[in-house]
Amino acid sequence: MKPWLPLSPVLLFSVFLFLACSKQKEAPPAETTTQEAAELEVVPGEMVKIPGGEFIMGSDIDPKGGNKRGSYSPAHKVNLPDYWIDKYEVTNGQFLKFVTESDYKPEGDWRTIYRIGMENYPVANVTLSDAKAFCQWAGKRLPAEEEWEKAARGAQGQDYPWGNGWEAGRADTYEAGIRERVEVGKMVGDVSPLGVHDSMGNVQEWTASEYQAYPNGPKDPAYKTGRYAVRGASYALYGNDKDAPFKIWVRSAFFPKSQFGIGFRCASDTEPKR
Numbered sequence: 001m002k003p004w005l006p007l008s009p010v011l012l013f014s015v016f017l018f019l020a021c022s023k024q025k026e027a028p029p030a031e032t033t034t035q036e037a038a039e040l041e042v043v044p045g046e047m048v049k050i051p052g053g054e055f056i057m058g059s060d061i062d063p064k065g066g067n068k069r070g071s072y073s074p075a076h077k078v079n080l081p082d083y084w085i086d087k088y089e090v091t092n093g094q095f096l097k098f099v100t101e102s103d104y105k106p107e108g109d110w111r112t113i114y115r116i117g118m119e120n121y122p123v124a125n126v127t128l129s130d131a132k133a134f135c136q137w138a139g140k141r142l143p144a145e146e147e148w149e150k151a152a153r154g155a156q157g158q159d160y161p162w163g164n165g166w167e168a169g170r171a172d173t174y175e176a177g178i179r180e181r182v183e184v185g186k187m188v189g190d191v192s193p194l195g196v197h198d199s200m201g202n203v204q205e206w207t208a209s210e211y212q213a214y215p216n217g218p219k220d221p222a223y224k225t226g227r228y229a230v231r232g233a234s235y236a237l238y239g240n241d242k243d244a245p246f247k248i249w250v251r252s253a254f255f256p257k258s259q260f261g262i263g264f265r266c267a268s269d270t271e272p273k274r
Contacts, residue, residue: 042185044091044120045138047272048151048195052082055150056157058214059249069218071251075157076215078146084272085143085151086265088184088197089205090134093119095126098134106130108259120183122203122263128228128256131206131264143267145209145229145251152200152232152248154193159247161192161200166240171201173239173246180235200248203263204234211253227253230262 057078062068092114099106108126126134135141143151158164161171168175170189172182181202191197199205211227213220230252233239239246254260 042088042120042183044088044094044184046087047084047266047268048087049271050080050083050085050147050151050194052080053155054079055153055155057146057149057249058217059157059159059247061159061247063245063247063250064243071211071213071217071220071222071253072247072249073217074214078150080146080150083143083147084268084270085147085196086140086267087195089122089203089263089265090131091120091184092123094138095123095134098137102133102137104133104137107257113261118181121181122184122198124181124203124261124263125259126206126263127259128206132208134264135266138266140266140268140272142206142208142264145207145231147267148199148205148207148231149249151194151196152192156193157249158193159249161190161196161248166245168240171233171239172198172235173201173233174235174237175240176201176235178235182235199232200239201233202235203261204230204232204237204252206230206262206264211251222253227255230254234261236261 054077056075058072058075060069060073060075062070092110095110096119098104106126108130110123110125110130113125114123132142152161153159160166167189170187172178172187172190184202185197187198187201190200192199207229209229211222211229213223232248233246237246254262
């Protein structure tokens, strides 16, 4: 029998390189980043469950730093049962499918700001009737104002979906520099503790609630004039204007046939069918 001879350094290196390459080929693919994963998981129409219980609605803070009480005051507790709400704003693609399949004739001119390739952008320029008609077609309904606010700020009454301090770049508001709608779920920082996306920016959203005073709140000439509560900011509104920061509890009000780039999301009392 021939005596065993040690391998040369060159041969040893070649064997090591071969084994390393083989293991590299067999290794599983790298995991996607958080942002990539979030984008892959966006499913228009998907809903999240909002647990029942109390939450803080409104605020006693003057966004301008003074002592003025606005339509958002006073802060008060509201108790809601369980409900479901759309994780994302209703998209152009969803609305187009609705119009095509139902033969509904929209009041709003949403088609003038829709282009091929914008299917996953939030639909905008829809009236209150358009929003209600879509939700009914989808087997859902428009959320009440208090349902919208709880889903957007969480049970603890945060000033923003992500917390109590402004953080640049989280939401598609005017200062973000995009100056246009973006695909729903793209702004991965604009998400509430309850998993609702794009409530701070992108488009403002209709609710099913008439614009009324909160209990013991200040008077407003706009009350009882047929306006409806519209919530959230948008790509066209400043989120952190030094003179009037747009907190998530700030309220807007529009007449039912208004458009102004307004969109919406749906809600439901029961778990949606898969």
